[in-house]
Amino acid sequence: MLDWGGNIEAYGIKSLRRNQPVGQQVFFLNDFLPLKHGSLYFPCVKPSAQFSTDIHIFHTDDGDWTLLLDATEEELRQKRLQQKGNEVRLLRKELERMLEGVNKDSQKDETGTSPIIMFRELGEFRDVAVLFADIDKFTTYSETESPEVMLKTLNYFLDAMVRTITDGAGVLDKIIGDAVMGIFGLTPTTDTAADLAVKAGIKMQVNIAELNILRRSTGQSTFNISIGIASGPVAVGMIGAPYRKTISAIGSAVNIAAGLQKQACPCEILIDSATLQNIREDRSCFSKTHKFTNKHESLTAYSYKAPL
Amino acid sequence: MIQKKICLLGSFAVGKTSLVKRFIHGKFSDKYLTTIGVKIDKKIVHTADFTAKLLIWDLAGEDEFQKVRLEYLRGASGYLLVADGTRRETLNKALILKEGAKAVIGKKPFVLLLNKADLDGKWEIEPNLVNDFVQKNWIVMTTSAKTGHGVEEAFQILTREMLERENN
Numbered sequence: 001m002l003d004w005g006g007n008i009e010a011y012g013i014k015s016l017r018r019n020q021p022v023g024q025q026v027f028f029l030n031d032f033l034p035l036k037h038g039s040l041y042f043p044c045v046k047p048s049a050q051f052s053t054d055i056h057i058f059h060t061d062d063g064d065w066t067l068l069l070d071a072t073e074e075e076l077r078q079k080r081l082q083q084k085g086n087e088v089r090l091l092r093k094e095l096e097r098m099l100e101g102v103n104k105d106s107q108k109d110e111t112g113t114s115p116i117i118m119f120r121e122l123g124e125f126r127d128v129a130v131l132f133a134d135i136d137k138f139t140t141y142s143e144t145e146s147p148e149v150m151l152k153t154l155n156y157f158l159d160a161m162v163r164t165i166t167d168g169a170g171v172l173d174k175i176i177g178d179a180v181m182g183i184f185g186l187t188p189t190t191d192t193a194a195d196l197a198v199k200a201g202i203k204m205q206v207n208i209a210e211l212n213i214l215r216r217s218t219g220q221s222t223f224n225i226s227i228g229i230a231s232g233p234v235a236v237g238m239i240g241a242p243y244r245k246t247i248s249a250i251g252s253a254v255n256i257a258a259g260l261q262k263q264a265c266p267c268e269i270l271i272d273s274a275t276l277q278n279i280r281e282d283r284s285c286f287s288k289t290h291k292f293t294n295k296h297e298s299l300t301a302y303s304y305k306a307p308l
Numbered sequence: 309m310i311q312k313k314i315c316l317l318g319s320f321a322v323g324k325t326s327l328v329k330r331f332i333h334g335k336f337s338d339k340y341l342t343t344i345g346v347k348i349d350k351k352i353v354h355t356a357d358f359t360a361k362l363l364i365w366d367l368a369g370e371d372e373f374q375k376v377r378l379e380y381l382r383g384a385s386g387y388l389l390v391a392d393g394t395r396r397e398t399l400n401k402a403l404i405l406k407e408g409a410k411a412v413i414g415k416k417p418f419v420l421l422l423n424k425a426d427l428d429g430k431w432e433i434e435p436n437l438v439n440d441f442v443q444k445n446w447i448v449m450t451t452s453a454k455t456g457h458g459v460e461e462a463f464q465i466l467t468r469e470m471l472e473r474e475n476n
Contacts, residue, residue, distance in 0.1 A: 027348075027363065028348055030313075030383065031313060031382045031383020031384075032382060032383070040379060042345070042346070042377070042379065042380060043345050043377075044344045044345025044346070044368075045345055045346050045348070046345065046346065046347040046348060047348045048348075052344075052345065071345070075344045075345065078344045079341075079342060079344050082342045082344060082371075082374070083340075083341070083342045085371070086320050086321055086340070086342050086371060087340070089320075089371065090321055090340070093395060097430070
C-alpha cells in the first residue's frame with residue numbers, strides 16, 4: 001500500500017508502518033489476512049460513515065495483494081434499486097396481513113407508527129381506479145378437470161394477477177372465483193390512480209402472456225384474461241365481522257369496471273373516459289371503441305389490445 | 309483491551325441496522341433504509357466483570373434477490389441472529405443463515421433476537437416455537453430497537469458468551 005499508494009487516506013488509512021502486520025493497522029482487513037490461497041472479494045464495505053469500498057484480496061507467490069476501490073457511487077446505485085424492491089415486499093406483506101384480518105387494529109395503531117394505507121375505518125369517499133380482471137373460459141376448463149388440477153391452475157394464474165396488483169401499489173379488494181378486483185389510489189404514490197391501474201393492467205397482460213409461453217412449452221392449458229378499469233369516487237372502508245375484516249370499495253366506478261371487463265375480449269383492456277383523462281403518460285395505445293350501457297347511461301369505452 | 313468481531317445476520321428489514329444504531333447512538337428512526345454490503349461500527353462494552361471492544365459488522369439483509377455473503381463472517385467470534393417478530397418468515401430465514409454461518413466460522417456463540425417487540429399486536433411468532441429453541445439451550449431474546457428494550461443486554465450477553473468460550 002505504501003509503495004503503490006493511491007489515495008489511501010480517503011479510506012481512513014493513516015500512518016502505515018512497514019514490517020508490521022497490516023491487519024493491526026487497517027482494522028477492517030484484520031480477519032482476512034494473510035490469505036493462504038485463492039482470492040476474496042467483499043463488495044461495499046463501510047468502515048466509517050464517510051465512504052464505501054470494494055475490497056479485493058488475492059494471493060500470489062510474492063504475497064497477498066489488497067486492492068481497495070471506491071464503491072460509494074455503486075452503493076448509492078444499488079441502494080436505490082434495493083430500497084424500492086424491499087419496500088414493495090414489505091407493502092405486500094402489510095396488505096396480506098390486512099386481508100387475513102390479523103391487522104384489525106392497524107387503523108388506530110397505538111405504537112404511533114403510521115399505517116401504510118390510511119382511511120377512516122367507518123368509511124370515506126376516495127378517488128380511485130378500480131380494476132377487474134377475469135380469466136377467460138376458465139369455467140369450461142374447470143368442468144373438464146379434476147378439482148386438484150383445476151385449483152392448482154387457478155392459483156397459478158391468480159397469483160400472477162394478484163401480485164401485479166400489489167406490486168403496482170394497488171390493494172386487492174377481493175377474489176371472485178376466477179376474477180380479481182383491485183383498487184388503486186389508496187397508497188401514497190406520485191402517480192395518479194388511473195396511471196397505476198393502467199400500468200398494472202398492461203403488466204398483467206404481459207405476465208399472463210409469459211406464463212402462457214411457459215405452459216405451452218410443457219403442454220399445459222393456457223388462458224387469456226380480459227380487464228376492465230374505471231375511475232371515480234367510491235366509498236372505501238373495512239367490511240366484515242370484527243375478526244375477519246377486509247378492505248372494500250363500493251360505488252359506480254366498481255360497477256362500470258365490472259361491466260367493462262365483461263365486454264372486453266380476451267387479451268383486451270377496456271377503460272372508461274374518466275380513467276383515460278387521468279392517464280398522464282402515453283394515451284395513444286388506447287383507441288376509442290363502442291358505447292356501452294351502464295344503468296341506462298351510455299358511456300364510451302377505450303380499448304387496449306395486448307400483442308399476442 | 310480484548311477486541312472481538314461480531315456480525316448481525318438476518319433477513320431484510322428485520323432491524324439489524326436499527327439495533328446497532330440504538331446500541332451505539334441510543335437513537336431510532338422509523339424510516340426504513342436498506343443496507344448494501346456491510347457497515348462496521350465499534351463500541352466498548354463495560355460490565356462489572358469485563359471490558360471488551362466490539363467491532364460490529366452489520367451485514368446487508370437477505371432477500372429474494374440478494375444472498376448474504378457469509379465470507380464477511382471470517383474472524384467473527386460470535387453473531388446476533390435477528391428475526392422480525394411480526395414476520396414469521398424472517399425466523400425461517402434466520403435459521404437458514406445460522407447454518408450458513410456455522411459452515412464459515414464453525415460453532416460460535418450467538419443470540420437469537422426477535423426484534424420489533426414494540427409491535428406486539430402484530431406478533432407472528434408462537435411462544436411454543438421459542439420454547440423449542442430455549443430447550444436446545446439457545447439464548448433467545450425479544451428486543452425493540454424503537455424502545456431500546458433488550459438491546460444493550462443482547463450485546464452484553466453475546467460478549468459474555470464469547471469471552472467465556474475463550475476462557476474455557
